[in-house]
Structures are given as C-alpha cells and as structure tokens.
Amino acid sequence: MEAAFGSGDGDEEATAVVAKSQASLGQIFEQKYRPWDGELGPRWMRNYAIFRHHVYGVFTGKGHRQYHPMVRLLILIIFLASLTPIPMLFLSSFIGDEGGFFEKMWGINRYNLWGQVLGYFPRNLCMWPLLTAVVVGGMISDDRQHGTSAIYFSRPISRLDYTSMKYLSVAVILGFVIVFSYFAYYTSAIVFKSEGWAYLADTLPIFLGGMLAGIVLVITYTSIGLALSSISQSRFFAAIGFLSIIYGTKLVALLVELQFGTTFMYATSPYDCLAHMGQFLLGIPSNYEHPVSISIVSLMVMNSVSIWLLVSRVTSLEVTRE
Amino acid sequence: MSEVDPFSEAPVITAKGLRKMYGPHLALDDIDLEIPRGAVGILGPNGAGKSTLFKCLLGLITTTSGEGSVLGLDIRTQGEQIRSKIGYMPEYNALDPNLFAVDQVRYSGELLGMNSKNATQRAHEVLEYVGLKDQRYRKIETFSTGMLQATKLACALVHDPDILICDEPTNGLDQRARGFMLQTLNRTVREGNRSVLMSSHVMDDVQDLCDSIVMIHKGRIVVQSSIEDLVQQVDKEIEMVIWGGASKMESELSSMGLENRRLGRVIRIKVESETTVDKALEAAVSAGVQVRQMKEYEPDLEDIFLLVMDKLGAQIKGTEDLMTSEHTGGD
Numbered sequence: 001m002e003a004a005f006g007s008g009d010g011d012e013e014a015t016a017v018v019a020k021s022q023a024s025l026g027q028i029f030e031q032k033y034r035p036w037d038g039e040l041g042p043r044w045m046r047n048y049a050i051f052r053h054h055v056y057g058v059f060t061g062k063g064h065r066q067y068h069p070m071v072r073l074l075i076l077i078i079f080l081a082s083l084t085p086i087p088m089l090f091l092s093s094f095i096g097d098e099g100g101f102f103e104k105m106w107g108i109n110r111y112n113l114w115g116q117v118l119g120y121f122p123r124n125l126c127m128w129p130l131l132t133a134v135v136v137g138g139m140i141s142d143d144r145q146h147g148t149s150a151i152y153f154s155r156p157i158s159r160l161d162y163t164s165m166k167y168l169s170v171a172v173i174l175g176f177v178i179v180f181s182y183f184a185y186y187t188s189a190i191v192f193k194s195e196g197w198a199y200l201a202d203t204l205p206i207f208l209g210g211m212l213a214g215i216v217l218v219i220t221y222t223s224i225g226l227a228l229s230s231i232s233q234s235r236f237f238a239a240i241g242f243l244s245i246i247y248g249t250k251l252v253a254l255l256v257e258l259q260f261g262t263t264f265m266y267a268t269s270p271y272d273c274l275a276h277m278g279q280f281l282l283g284i285p286s287n288y289e290h291p292v293s294i295s296i297v298s299l300m301v302m303n304s305v306s307i308w309l310l311v312s313r314v315t316s317l318e319v320t321r322e
Numbered sequence: 323m324s325e326v327d328p329f330s331e332a333p334v335i336t337a338k339g340l341r342k343m344y345g346p347h348l349a350l351d352d353i354d355l356e357i358p359r360g361a362v363g364i365l366g367p368n369g370a371g372k373s374t375l376f377k378c379l380l381g382l383i384t385t386t387s388g389e390g391s392v393l394g395l396d397i398r399t400q401g402e403q404i405r406s407k408i409g410y411m412p413e414y415n416a417l418d419p420n421l422f423a424v425d426q427v428r429y430s431g432e433l434l435g436m437n438s439k440n441a442t443q444r445a446h447e448v449l450e451y452v453g454l455k456d457q458r459y460r461k462i463e464t465f466s467t468g469m470l471q472a473t474k475l476a477c478a479l480v481h482d483p484d485i486l487i488c489d490e491p492t493n494g495l496d497q498r499a500r501g502f503m504l505q506t507l508n509r510t511v512r513e514g515n516r517s518v519l520m521s522s523h524v525m526d527d528v529q530d531l532c533d534s535i536v537m538i539h540k541g542r543i544v545v546q547s548s549i550e551d552l553v554q555q556v557d558k559e560i561e562m563v564i565w566g567g568a569s570k571m572e573s574e575l576s577s578m579g580l581e582n583r584r585l586g587r588v589i590r591i592k593v594e595s596e597t598t599v600d601k602a603l604e605a606a607v608s609a610g611v612q613v614r615q616m617k618e619y620e621p622d623l624e625d626i627f628l629l630v631m632d633k634l635g636a637q638i639k640g641t642e643d644l645m646t647s648e649h650t651g652g653d
Contacts (some may be wrong), residue, residue: 031451041436053429053432146417147412148418150412154408154412155433157433158402185488
C-alpha cells in the first residue's frame with residue numbers, strides 16, 4: 001500500500017503537468033449577416049402582439065411589459081377580495097341559512113348585485129380606483145418617458161391600432177377583475193344554492209343590468225385613466241391624477257350636498273354617475289335627487305372628453321424625437 | 323406603382339417636387355431625390371429638414387404636394403407597407419429599460435407581424451450580429467450607450483429590412499463602439515446587400531460608410547452626388563506644416579498671390595498651376611520658417627461640407643457648429 005504510509009516518495013511515477021498543445025481559446029466572435037426570408041403576419045398579429053405584451057405582463061414578469069411585483073401583488077389581492085362573497089355564499093348554503101343574515105348580506109338580490117360592482121366601500125373606495133391607477137399608470141406615459149412610441153410608429157402600427165390595443169389591454173385587465181368576479185359571484189350563488197331555471201329567469205335581467213353597469217364602469221375608468229396616462233411622462237402622475245379625480249369629485253360633491261342640500265354636483269363625479277346609472281339599471285331606489293339622465297349624459301361627456309384627449313395626445317407622439 | 327426589387331440597380335427611394343408645410347413654415351421645399359442602392363449619408367444642420375424627410379419617407383406624415391416612392395411603394399398611400407420593409411433606428415432612446423435585450427428585439431419583431439417563435443429566433447441572431455450575444459439576457463437599463471445603440475440597430479434589423487434608416491447611429495459612442503457600429507453597418511451593406519440611409523453630424527462616419535450623400539439645407543436639397551464625384555470638384559491643395567512664423571508665412575503667401583487657409587501651424591495652399599509648389603517654398607524661404615512637412619492634401623467630406631455651406635452663405639464654420647449639447651454631452 002503506497003497511498004498513505006508507503007516508503008516511496010512518489011518520484012518513480014512523477015509526471016509533469018504541462019499545457020495541452022491545443023488549449024481551449026473560447027469561441028471567436030465572427031460577425032456574419034444572416035438574411036431572413038420569412039413572411040410578416042397581418043394586422044391582427046401585430047395588434048395581438050401589443051395586447052399580449054401588456055396583458056401577459058400581469059401574470060409573468062419576464063418577456064412582457066413589466067409591472068412592479070408589488071403592483072402584481074396588489075392586483076391579486078384586489079382580485080381575491082372581489083371574490084370574498086363566494087366563500088360567504090358557500091358558508092350560507094353549508095349551514096342552511098335560508099333567509100338569514102348570510103343570505104341577506106351575500107345572497108343574490110338587487111342590492112347585493114349592485115354592491116358587488118358599484119358599492120362604495122370597499123370596492124369603489126379601495127379596490128377599483130386603485131386597480132385602475134396601478135394598471136393604467138404607465139400604459140402610455142412609459143412610452144412618452146422612454147421614447148418607446150418610436151418602436152411602434154416606425155413599424156406598420158397605426159395610431160388607431162396602438163390606442164385601441166392599449167385601451168383593450170387595460171379594459172381586459174379591469175374587466176377580468178371587476179366583471180369576471182361579478183359573473184363568478186352570480187354563478188356561484190346558483191351552484192351553491194342549487195337554484196333552477198325559474199330562479200335564473202327571475203334574476204338574469206337584474207344580473208345583466210349589473211353587468212352592463214360593470215362594463216360601463218370599466219370603460220369609463222379606462223378612458224379617464226388612459227387619457228391621464230397619455231398626457232404625462234410618469235406613472236405616478238397618471239395614477240395619482242386618476243385617484244384625485246375619482247375621490248376629489250366625490251368629496252366636493254359630498255361637501256356641496258352637506259352644505260347646500262343638493263345632489264347636482266354628483267354629476268361631476270364619475271363614481272356617482274356610475275352608481276346612479278347602476279341603481280337605475282338594477283331597479284333600486286336612487287340616492288340622488290337629480291334625474292338619472294343627467295348622470296348618463298355626464299358619463300357620456302366624461303368618456304368623450306377623455307377619449308378626445310387620449311386621441312389628440314397619441315397623435316402628437318413622435319417617431320423621430322419625443 | 324409597382325414594387326422595386328431591392329437588389330436591382332433602380333433607385334430605392336425617389337421623390338419629385340416633394341413639399342411639406344407645417345402651417346406657414348416650409349419644412350421641405352421642392353425635394354427631388356433619387357437614392358441609389360447602397361449606403362447614403364443624409365447631411366444637414368439641425369432644423370434642415372432631415373427628420374421631416376424621414377417621416378415623409380416612412381409614410382408617417384402627409385406631404386403637402388409632390389410625390390415619392392420607397393421601393394416602388396407610394397409614400398402617400400402605402401406607408402404601412404413601406405414601414406414593413408424598412409428598419410428604422412431612431413436617434414433618441416427608444417427602448418424599454420425594464421426588458422431584457424432579447425425580449426425587446428423579439429417584441430420589435432412581433433410588432434412587425436412576426437410570430438413569436440420566429441421573432442425569438444431572429445432576436446438571438448441579430449443580437450449576435452450586433453455584438454450583444456452575451457448581453458442578451460441583461461436588462462436594458464444596465465446597458466452602456468454603445469450597447470443601447472446596438473440594441474436599437476438589432477430592433478431595426480430583426481425582420482431583415484431592404485432599407486435601414488439610421489438617425490445618428492454613432493451618437494455618443496466612444497471610438498471603439500463607433501468603429502464597431504460602422505463596421506456592422508458596412509457589413510450590412512456589403513455582405514447583406516441592403517441599403518442604408520444614415521443621417522449624421524460626423525463627417526468621418528459618413529465618409530467611412532457611405533458611397534454618396536444628400537445634403538439638405540433649409541428644407542432644400544443642395545447636394546446629391548457620390549462622394550467621389552464631389553471630391554473631384556474641390557480645389558486641389560498642398561498642405562504645409564510650418565514651424566516658427568506661420569502668420570508671417572501666411573502673409574508672405576498672400577503677397578505672392580497664393581490663395582491659402584491657415585489652421586494653426588498647418589497652411590493649405592490652393593494649387594493653381596505647376597509652379598505653386600515652387601512659389602510656396604520661395605515664400606517659406608522669404609518668411610524664414612521651417613517646413614516640417616509638405617504633402618498633397620486630400621479633401622474630405624468636411625471640406626466639401628464647408629465649401630457647400632460657404633457657397634450657401636450659412637453661418638457654419640465646421641461640423642462642430644452642427645452639434646447641440648445633446649451630441650456633445652453638454653459642458
């Protein structure tokens with residue numbers, strides 16, 4: 001045994017360590033132009049690329065538009081919070097609370113369906129405006145800040161495609177949380193309570209009224225949010241601007257009502273116009289003295305002005321310099 | 323209009339009587355243009371109309387009057403098709419700092435209509451071509467200016483365009499990065515057989531890469547020719563490096579009727595006849611100065627530019643007068 005305690009000193013088997021005659025030199029950079037003869041896809045593929053870039057970014061942090069991890073966490077929390085009536089419905093059906101507290105609070109009725117979309121606390125105080133602010137904040141302002149609009153407009157992307165795909169991306173994210181959670185709430189109630197066709201026929205018109213109100217809410221918030229994003233170069237400004245409009249108009253209208261006893265100022269508040277219209281669509285008593293037509297006209301004006309602002313600002317986005 | 327084969331000898335870009343007005347301001351005035359295949363430099367002071375010309379060629383803005391075509395496609399009605407065949411590398415930053423380089427280039431390809439798989443594969447290829455193979459998976463916000471320029475070039479090349487429009491491609495680059503950028507563009511022209519339209523304030527860059535130039539001044543094209551032809555038109559000069567009394571030498575030359583221009587110790591004398599060299603040496607003897615070097619001066623693009631601007635009466639003494647603080651990096 002020579003290994004540990006042998007008498008030899010190992011010289012008889014000595015081998016010199018020398019460099020290999022062909023040492024590895026790594027890969028030498030060779031610049032070579034490679035042509036590409038593929039076919040470019042049609043307009044819908046280009047538009048889908050914009051849509052996917054913005055929507056997939058919510059789900060994955062790699063390869064698509066980046067949403068801050070805290071933003072993604074907030075979106076998840078808001079989404080889960082919007083689904084909270086579902087476990088309560090389950091609990092209600094599990095304990096057999098027919099006509100009891102749980103049924104009143106979370107069961108399907110006009111007031112609860114309205115509240116799922118348009119209730120002020122917590123949905124329109126904490127959830128939907130925050131959701132819109134974080135999603136819409138950098139949607140166009142990032143392009144202004146980083147000059148990335150040139151990437152779009154130097155390619156066969158029209159300003160209409162650019163604007164509509166950005167709009168659709170925001171609307172789909174908001175719609176997924178707001179409208180989908182509403183839909184899930186309604187269908188869960190039917191499943192948990194084992195309701196039949198008669199129940200469906202009774203409640204479907206109310207449900208559709210609420211869904212229409214939800215869609216108008218998504219459209220209005222998207223229009224206002226994107227308009228603010230298009231006039232700024234910072235995510236923060238657009239987000240804060242949106243929250244200021246939603247909360248500010250509501251607060252001013254409330255103060256005017258308390259001081260002068262009139263609800264007309266609520267026509268300037270996007271939330272209250274939506275809530276008023278929602279009450280009309282779902283057939284519940286109105287909280288407002290002024291006619292619902294004023295709120296509907298006000299919503300139309302808000303959307304028109306926002307879209308006009310959005311279009312005019314996108315038209316001014318430059319290719320050669322920003 | 324029928325499409326032009328990008329590999330034929332026909333001009334890739336043409337314009338006739340092109341005018342563009344922004345309100346009362348005339349940005350492009352009666353532009354007649356025929357840009358051949360290969361590398362072409364677009365020169366002109368700030369505000370001359372280069373960017374407006376690019377926007378017209380990309381079909382992004384409507385022209386006030388006149389007509390034009392890019393690869394046989396009408397710039398007034400076929401802007402989208404033109405932009406599918408052109409790669410545009412903007413001067414200013416146009417990259418999302420939060421994306422990896424490979425994702426930015428892939429997205430640029432997808433915006434042209436490439437499917438995701440093709441765009442990804444092509445993104446890897448072009449990033450390797452522009453020298454960013456090892457930086458593909460780095461966030462753009464960590465890139466140096468040279469790497470940003472290379473990424474913009476990769477975005478422009480992702481669909482292998484017939485024409486590449488580069489707006490100040492060497493802007494802000496150090497000597498090494500500048501050399502590599504010019505080499506890459508040169509290879510794209512010579513090896514890839516593509517056309518490059520490059521605007522630059524740096525005459526050396528244009529001279530290194532381009533075969534011909536288009537010079538724009540106040541919205542009008544003042545020069546449109548090959549560099550070789552232009553060099554022939556510039557007066558021949560001899561260049562002398564003088565030691566010990568350059569100003570005395572200058573006045574001596576002037577008194578002998580020799581037209582000259584002085585740049586410190588270097589004096590360039592216009593060659594008017596075969597006796598000019600002898601006369602210059604006589605002047606040196608009379609002035610009592612040492613002639614350290616004497617050679618025939620080869621005019622470069624800078625001289626051509628100065629000559630043209632001189633004829634136009636512009637208040638521009640050299641290319642540095644074209645630079646803004648954005649080009650020079652401020653004070």
